Amino acid sequence: MPVYRKLWFWIVVLTILSPLGLLAQGTAWGEWGTDELKEMLGMVPQGLAKLGETWHAVLPDYSVPGLDKTFAQQAVGYIISAVVGLAVIVILSYFIGRALAKGEHE
Amino acid sequence: MHIPDGYLSPSTSVVMYAAMVPVWGMAVKKVKETLKSKQVPLLALAAAFSFVIMMFNVPIPGGTTGHAVGGTLAAIVLGPWAACIAVSIALIIQALIFGDGGVWAIGANCFNMAFVLPFLGYAVYRAISAGGRNRVLGSVIGSYVGLNAAAFCAAVEFGIQPALFHTAAGAPLYCPYGLAQAIPAMMFAHLTVAGPIEAVITGIVVYYLQRSAEESLFYNATA
Numbered sequence: 001m002p003v004y005r006k007l008w009f010w011i012v013v014l015t016i017l018s019p020l021g022l023l024a025q026g027t028a029w030g031e032w033g034t035d036e037l038k039e040m041l042g043m044v045p046q047g048l049a050k051l052g053e054t055w056h057a058v059l060p061d062y063s064v065p066g067l068d069k070t071f072a073q074q075a076v077g078y079i080i081s082a083v084v085g086l087a088v089i090v091i092l093s094y095f096i097g098r099a100l101a102k103g104e105h106e
Numbered sequence: 107m108h109i110p111d112g113y114l115s116p117s118t119s120v121v122m123y124a125a126m127v128p129v130w131g132m133a134v135k136k137v138k139e140t141l142k143s144k145q146v147p148l149l150a151l152a153a154a155f156s157f158v159i160m161m162f163n164v165p166i167p168g169g170t171t172g173h174a175v176g177g178t179l180a181a182i183v184l185g186p187w188a189a190c191i192a193v194s195i196a197l198i199i200q201a202l203i204f205g206d207g208g209v210w211a212i213g214a215n216c217f218n219m220a221f222v223l224p225f226l227g228y229a230v231y232r233a234i235s236a237g238g239r240n241r242v243l244g245s246v247i248g249s250y251v252g253l254n255a256a257a258f259c260a261a262v263e264f265g266i267q268p269a270l271f272h273t274a275a276g277a278p279l280y281c282p283y284g285l286a287q288a289i290p291a292m293m294f295a296h297l298t299v300a301g302p303i304e305a306v307i308t309g310i311v312v313y314y315l316q317r318s319a320e321e322s323l324f325y326n327a328t329a
Binding site: 003004006007008011014015017018020021022023024025026027028029030031034037041043045046047048049050051052053054055056057058059060061062078081082084085086088089090092093094096097098100101102 | 107108109110111112113115116134137138139141142143145146147148149150151152153154155157158159161162163164165166169170171172173191192195196199200201202203204205206208209210260264271273277278279280281282283288291292295315318323
């Protein structure tokens, strides 16, 4: 199945180009952090502030802690995040797929 | 479209998990019946593609951003049930490792982007491309409809919060914006920018697969 290999090539291209996604200014609607909400509303809803603290991500917002000063650093952090995310997702979905899929017989 | 923690009340979050659990159960059952071993790399590829395409934030007029999801594309190749699993994996990893979408909100985010999106997108694609004709056109329209339906669901989930959950004094406890604000904002972003991007990407990949690969790569089951 050589077409699979060609498609993986495009995943690599997208990974390298992923920092383009950092150029978009602003936050997606409804995904503001508490500081942004405070600026927009002058307050942070109580429940939101509490539940928002539920989970602390290892690589928050696809950034690597410490690599956040310049755009170049952020871009590197973004690519590292993409590689980490892809590795975990590919391994996980491969094993889930293996567990679910039928045997080789056509 | 990734709802973060705090925007939905705990009870809304639980309802959305409760809606997704039977879907995931059914997806596992259906994929066990239909997924062939040689398609496993394709499942991984679909999850990987969905993840990486969501990293491409695009600017929306008015100062927000949006992104494609790739869920209809996954459904066109693997069928909607396997697409549901692939996109769910991407969304769960986004929430756990990157904090993109909340952990309470995994049920809601999977309902919108891993269930409504691929199933509706695939249904529209099927209706247009019956018999394997007009695959590209079907994929373009299907993916546009699917992405916008998912955005609409997210907007409703956001928008019902302030009416249902507020303090005695009327201050919102979770998402502060109601339906009248959430629906126009979300739909404008997805109808004008994110939807067309999803449609073009899906159309290009389907065209590429049709040109370069065997037709057998497309999911054709009648169910």
